[in-house]
Amino acid sequence: MKAINSMKLQFEGRSVNESFSRTAVAAFVAQLDPTIEEISDIKTAVSEAVTNCIVHAYRHKLGVVYITANILPDSHVVIKIRDKGCGIPDIPKAMEPMYTSAPEEERAGLGFAVMQSLMDKVKVTSKEGKGTTVVLERSIRCKEA
Numbered sequence: 001m002k003a004i005n006s007m008k009l010q011f012e013g014r015s016v017n018e019s020f021s022r023t024a025v026a027a028f029v030a031q032l033d034p035t036i037e038e039i040s041d042i043k044t045a046v047s048e049a050v051t052n053c054i055v056h057a058y059r060h061k062l063g064v065v066y067i068t069a070n071i072l073p074d075s076h077v078v079i080k081i082r083d084k085g086c087g088i089p090d091i092p093k094a095m096e097p098m099y100t101s102a103p104e105e106e107r108a109g110l111g112f113a114v115m116q117s118l119m120d121k122v123k124v125t126s127k128e129g130k131g132t133t134v135v136l137e138r139s140i141r142c143k144e145a
């Protein structure tokens with residue numbers, strides 16, 4: 001479906017940029033006049049996906065994180081978060097609640113579970129050694145006039 005509006009963002013995968021990225025996406029989505037809860041849900045989901053790029057995809061190295069956000073008709077928001085990192089060998093396993101490949105870093109393994117609970121749709125594609133794309137979709141409920 002053709003986007004009504006879109007934006008692209010790319011930044012270095014440093015922890016300090018995580019809050020920048022979620023705030024930037026929230027500022028873009030703000031044009032749909034979302035509720036505070038909707039904005040908060042989107043920020044949390046983006047934050048989880050971006051954190052995964054920084055801590056898992058580019059483990060022990062620095063890489064670039066790419067975000068695109070599209071607004072489709074009926075206030076439907078599609079956000080893609082992409083990295084060119086290590087990739088995910090087994091996506092269903094990675095998405096299981098409580099699974100983490102980094103227990104020594106005290107990761108809870110709940111990032112994907114949180115994204116799925118807050119978004120209408122979460123899609124993950126990945127290629128080992130090439131990178132991962134997470135697509136988050138959420139409809140913004142139109143406030144009554």
Ligand SMILES: Nc1ncnc2c1ncn2[C@@H]1O[C@H](COP(=O)(O)OP(=O)(O)O)[C@@H](O)[C@H]1O
Pocket residue numbers: 048052053056057058083085086087088094095099100101102107108109110111112113132
């Ligand atoms: N962008 C990514 N690149 C590589 N591996 C990832 C990526 N995102 C998630 N993973 C893998 O999926 C697992 C589960 O992710 P998540 O549910 O966010 O839990 P956590 O980050 O606490 O480990 C991670 O431990 C990691 O192995």
Ligand SMILES: [Mg+2]
Pocket residue numbers: 048051052110111112
């Ligand atoms: Mg995580």
